[in-house]
Amino acid sequence: MLKIQDLRVSYGGIHALRGIDLEVPDGKIVTLIGANGAGKSTTLRTITGLVKAEGGSIQWNGEELLGKSIDKIVSAGIAMSPEGRRVFADLTVLENLRIGAYLRRDKDGIAKDLKRVYELFPRLEERSWQLAGTLSGGEQQMLAVGRALMSRPKLMMLDEPSLGLAPLVVQDIFSIIREINRQGMTVLLIEQNANMALKIADLAYVLETGRITMSGTGAELLADEKVKEAYLGKHR
Amino acid sequence: MTRDRKKTIFLAAVLLVILAAGVAVDLALPSYHIAVKVIKKATVYALVAVSMNLLNGFTGLFSLGQAGFMLLGAVAYGVLTIPVADRLSVYQYFDGGLIQFSLPELLGGGTVGTTVGMLLALAVGGILSALVAWLIGLPVLRLRSDYLAIATLGFAEILRAFFQWNALGPITNASNLLRGYPDFQHVTSYFLLAGVLIAVIVLLINSTYGRAFKAIRDDEVAAEAMGINLAKHKRMAFIISSFFAGVGGGMLAMYNGTISSASFKSSMTYEILLIVVIGGIGSISGSVIASFLYIFSSEWLLRGLDSGSFLGINAPGLFKNGFRMAVFSVIIMLIVLFFRRGIMGDKELPDLLGRRPKRRRKEAADK
Numbered sequence: 001m002l003k004i005q006d007l008r009v010s011y012g013g014i015h016a017l018r019g020i021d022l023e024v025p026d027g028k029i030v031t032l033i034g035a036n037g038a039g040k041s042t043t044l045r046t047i048t049g050l051v052k053a054e055g056g057s058i059q060w061n062g063e064e065l066l067g068k069s070i071d072k073i074v075s076a077g078i079a080m081s082p083e084g085r086r087v088f089a090d091l092t093v094l095e096n097l098r099i100g101a102y103l104r105r106d107k108d109g110i111a112k113d114l115k116r117v118y119e120l121f122p123r124l125e126e127r128s129w130q131l132a133g134t135l136s137g138g139e140q141q142m143l144a145v146g147r148a149l150m151s152r153p154k155l156m157m158l159d160e161p162s163l164g165l166a167p168l169v170v171q172d173i174f175s176i177i178r179e180i181n182r183q184g185m186t187v188l189l190i191e192q193n194a195n196m197a198l199k200i201a202d203l204a205y206v207l208e209t210g211r212i213t214m215s216g217t218g219a220e221l222l223a224d225e226k227v228k229e230a231y232l233g234k235h236r
Numbered sequence: 237m238t239r240d241r242k243k244t245i246f247l248a249a250v251l252l253v254i255l256a257a258g259v260a261v262d263l264a265l266p267s268y269h270i271a272v273k274v275i276k277k278a279t280v281y282a283l284v285a286v287s288m289n290l291l292n293g294f295t296g297l298f299s300l301g302q303a304g305f306m307l308l309g310a311v312a313y314g315v316l317t318i319p320v321a322d323r324l325s326v327y328q329y330f331d332g333g334l335i336q337f338s339l340p341e342l343l344g345g346g347t348v349g350t351t352v353g354m355l356l357a358l359a360v361g362g363i364l365s366a367l368v369a370w371l372i373g374l375p376v377l378r379l380r381s382d383y384l385a386i387a388t389l390g391f392a393e394i395l396r397a398f399f400q401w402n403a404l405g406p407i408t409n410a411s412n413l414l415r416g417y418p419d420f421q422h423v424t425s426y427f428l429l430a431g432v433l434i435a436v437i438v439l440l441i442n443s444t445y446g447r448a449f450k451a452i453r454d455d456e457v458a459a460e461a462m463g464i465n466l467a468k469h470k471r472m473a474f475i476i477s478s479f480f481a482g483v484g485g486g487m488l489a490m491y492n493g494t495i496s497s498a499s500f501k502s503s504m505t506y507e508i509l510l511i512v513v514i515g516g517i518g519s520i521s522g523s524v525i526a527s528f529l530y531i532f533s534s535e536w537l538l539r540g541l542d543s544g545s546f547l548g549i550n551a552p553g554l555f556k557n558g559f560r561m562a563v564f565s566v567i568i569m570l571i572v573l574f575f576r577r578g579i580m581g582d583k584e585l586p587d588l589l590g591r592r593p594k595r596r597r598k599e600a601a602d603k
Contacts, residue, residue: 048461050457050460050461069465070460070461070463070465071463071464071465073463074461074462074463075463080461082457082458082461086455086457086458086461087455087458088450088451088454088455088458088459089454089455090450090453090454090518090582091447091450091451091454095447095450098444098447099447099448099451099459099462099464100462102444102447102448102451102462102463102464103462103463147462151462151463
């Protein structure tokens with residue numbers, strides 16, 4: 001279980017996170033919704049160690065993550081699929097996936113996970129020798145998710161997986177997220193597409209300018225009038 | 237898999253042909269023939285260009301310190317291999333210098349002792365370069381792109397001045413020439429040595445580390461998010477590249493016959509950068525091919541432009557000293573304009589066999 005308490009982050013005097021509390025229970029899909037600049041990406045980047053926190057704590061199964069190096073955090077079982085996919089464009093699909101397993105030394109396990117990723121995303125296997133930069137947006141997103149899976153994480157963090165994708169492709173991606181979760185993976189999902197995210201989330205948090213203003217089950221927030229108005233685009 | 241196998245066979249065939257050509261040149265031409273000279277120099281430049289490509293093309297670190305590391309390797313090679321008996325005349329202003337041994341002689345001389353001693357001296361030059369790279373990498377590798385280029389360029393210039401410092405004379409012979417050290421007579425020896433070293437670089441690039449280097453080049457943030465330690469890998473690429481540049485510098489010294497610190501100018505780095513760009517940033521075989529094309533044309537094929545007659549055209553008024561460089565510059569501009577990604581792009585020689593690009597284009601059209 002991931003437990004965040006009073007997490008504060010600022011970028012040179014600008015407070016991005018003003019003390020947030022958040023829990024991601026094992027085996028659940030947790031989503032964090034909010035407008036642009038609310039601090040969603042900052043939260044994920046702080047958990048992975050890409051951004052240094054000012055204060056607070058991030059506990060992963062009772063172990064403090066703040067102050068640890070990124071490779072330690074990744075090895076501890078936390079993987080991230082970054083915003084905008086960020087696949088390695090000049091590397092092949094296979095090379096991208098192997099980079100995901102960079103910190104692992106168990107060859108057999110890597111081969112097994114590669115097979116699993118190819119089962120989840122048959123498209124990636126068809127294109128394993130293709131340069132990642134030549135894939136379509138949806139395929140690149142699949143690759144970003146597959147790459148994160150290759151580190152064999154226990155917690156998978158997805159930053160805006162629907163960004164810039166056609167609605168049909170977004171549905172594909174979300175059904176895959178559900179499938180991964182059904183196989184036992186804990187998922188922390190960040191989305192602007194609040195409607196989709198809340199539908200699949202067990203637990204949801206609303207982030208507004210660095211503070212958590214609301215939380216509940218996905219269904220609860222989906223039914224909430226304020227959320228409807230602010231994030232789901234449904235007027236009274 | 238069959239395509240991979242085809243590629244391997246193709247590559248092996250190409251390498252065999254090159255080696256056979258080397259043997260043929262050795263048998264047919266005397267060692268002072270211009271072809272022998274040019275081939276040797278091109279081989280050395282190929283090695284240095286590949287080492288630069290490892291850093292600039294595969295890791296995405298834009299460094300311009302190559303000449304500095306080559307200087308280190310060259311001087312180390314000279315200092316360690318000049319026969320003791322000749323030292324008094326070489327270090328004439330420094331009473332024969334401080335160092336009174338030479339590796340080939342320590343190893344008993346003869347063919348075996350000399351060869352091993354020479355290789356050892358090259359290796360020492362490489363290791364010295366690697367050590368210095370580690371040291372200057374600590375502050376310099378925190379910089380990005382152009383800033384890194386400027387810092388490494390400055391380092392190479394400082395090193396050049398430092399080696400000419402009189403106080404270091406007993407070791408480096410200051411601004412005087414180092415000479416009288418042994419050389420490999422045969423083109424084949426150059427081919428084998430450079431070939432093995434380039435093969436090591438190729439293996440490295442295809443290893444897990446090489447993949448990490450390429451990941452850093454493509455997207456630093458994503459690479460970091462995968463758990464790749466940026467500082468460590470950049471340092472590693474820098475050190476390895478400098479090692480090979482150092483060995484290449486030693487080989488260049490061998491080829492030249494004399495070492496003068498003043499000749500390792502930044503223009504040497506630019507020459508090598510040019511070769512890397514012409515060959516294709518991120519292509520090993522491109523660097524090798526471009527190095528041969530570049531050295532062949534600048535040192536040999538275009539010579540006539542300087543001496544009055546070229547391709548049967550006699551124009552002593554126009555074809556005089558310096559005209560070769562003018563024509564050469566135009567050719568380079570044309571290459572850069574029309575082959576923007578270099579001769580090979582980021583493909584390798586065996587890739588030309590696979591015809592993958594064609595199919596990829598078709599797939600894209602189908603979409």
